[in-house]
Amino acid sequence: MQSVELFAGAGGLGIGISQAGFTPVEIVERDRWCCDTISENRRNGVAPVAKWPAAEPRDVTKTSFTTHEGKVELVSGGPPCQPFSLGGKHAAHNDARDMWPAAVRAVREIRPKAFIFENVKGLTRESFASYLAYIVHQLTYPELVRTDDEAWTDHLSRLERHHTGHAARGLAYRVVYRVLNAANFGIPQRRERVIFVGFREDLGIEWNFPPPTxxxxxxxxxxxxxxxxxxxxxxxxxxxxxxxxxxxxxxxxxxxxLGAWRTTRDAIGDLPDPELHPDLAATHLNHRFQPGARSYPGHTGSPLDEPAKTLKAGVHGVPGGENMLVRPNGGVRYFTVRESARLQTFPDNYAFHGSWSETMRQLGNAVPVELATLLARDVRAHLLAANHAGGRA
Incomplete structure (x- = not known):
């Protein structure tokens, strides 16, 4: 099954989707550091990225996807979340970084059988309720396009009238969304994100999010x-x-x-301490001590024997957000890039390109690989069942 990955970032969502059995035919990412990370692992033959198409910096808003129409089963991605982040300016639809319109256009042009999109929990706050409904309705009816002179609120009203007044016709999707805590699915991090999953209406697929394990x-x-x-x-x-x-x-x-939440110690306990044992730490990829960590109110770090707090992308007042470990003696230090990659369940041979602050930004924006695999595998199973039922196995 083929897929298209939008807003690929460092590759977390894409790796998980590939591990679930999808083959990406196009990778779109604007940031050159993220593209360098993907390209380096591709050159190094790191699975599954080694078999991905090339990742060159591209603006999704200027990319046409019409060549993929009817040929791709899945579209996935994490539209930039700054407009809705708790640490951002909360501008939402007034923010030029809102990439949801580009995601909807990609769905409209590709007409995939399914899609998976991820965003920050802040999108589900009450102040964004109308815009969240707008996103869902656009994903449901991607061919009902906003006109140049139409306010988004007027477009939402038109989508609502279409939804209540007409049987599904043309390109339409059955869309569900839910806030998931990654810790409930075996990720060693308390990371809450909203996930959108949609199946094309004509497939008749009934689906629900997998239960916590x-x-x-x-x-x-x-x-x-x-x-x-x-x-x-x-x-x-x-x-x-x-x-x-x-x-x-x-x-x-x-x-x-259920199984026990995985902790920070579960994830990184076998790695040498990069401050106390730098020579041993140097034998591990991207595992180097970063000085300067300090604790203050609202910035206290992650306890060793609980899942880590949400890794952040470094836009919350200090480089790396609150990406610190609390030692058993109460001291703090920054997580290394490798430790952060463990918390996001990237493979140990996956290299990150750029400075510490740059790579932490990539990791803070990433989707945990194992969570992506779990969701994509379930979506793929339902697509295969629908193909079989339709005689197209």
Whole structure:
């Protein structure tokens, strides 16, 4: 099955989608550092990027996708999120960086069987409710195009009238969206993002988001009962838990059925400390100590024995946002690029191009690879089932 990747960034979403069985025929990304990262891994033969088409800096708003019409099963991407980010200016539809119109145009021109788009949780805030509805309606009816003299609110009204007054005709999609916490799906990071999934109406596919497979209670259970600490070889005197989590754990009466949330220690515990053991750290790709970390209110870092806080893209007042580790002794240091890549579930042989602050921006904007794989694999299974039912297997 073929795919087109928009706003590819450092490649997290695209890698996951490739691992799920899709073959990208076009990769579109404007930022040259991101393109350099993809190109370096492509040259190095890193799977699955080695088989991707070339990634040269391109503006999606100036790219035509008509050559892919009817030939591509999936369109995916993360339209730039600054207009909706909690750390941005919240300009939304008044922000020139809002790339949702370009994403809708790509769907209109390619006519894929399905799409997967990702964005920040801030898009679902009450202040953006109307614009969120606007995005969903545009994705549902991508051929109902906004005219040059039409305000977006008027276009939304026209889309709503079409939605309520007509049976689906022309190009239409069944669209669902949900805020997912990556930690609930085995990612060692509390990362909440809104995911949009759509299937072309004529396929008749019924779909829902996969249920969570990991939980906080399961992690607390393992810690209170000692299993977690034993697995990591942590002495009893060093087994520190947040008092609220400890109280919650003592109230649990039976072991939760779901898997335990993965923690920062689970993700990076086998890597040498880059500050204490720089020579050993140098044997790992992109694993170099970055000085200058400090803690202050609102910027306290990620505890070692919980999932990491959301990695940020470095636009929140300090380089790298709050991308710090809290040591067991209370000290803090910045995550290395390799540690951050582990938290985003990139392969260990995947190199990141650019300075520390630049690569942290790439990682802070990325979709966790394993979460992308899980979602894309489920979407692909439903497409295969629809093909089989239609006699096109």
């Amino acid at each position: 990991y939980s906080l209670d399961a992690l607390i259970w393992d810690q209170v009962n000692g299993d977690y600490w034993e697995r990591h070889g942590i002495a009893k005197r060093d087994r520190a838990m947040d008092s609220r989590l400890l109280a919650r754990g003592k109230a649990l009466r039976e072991k939760p059925e």
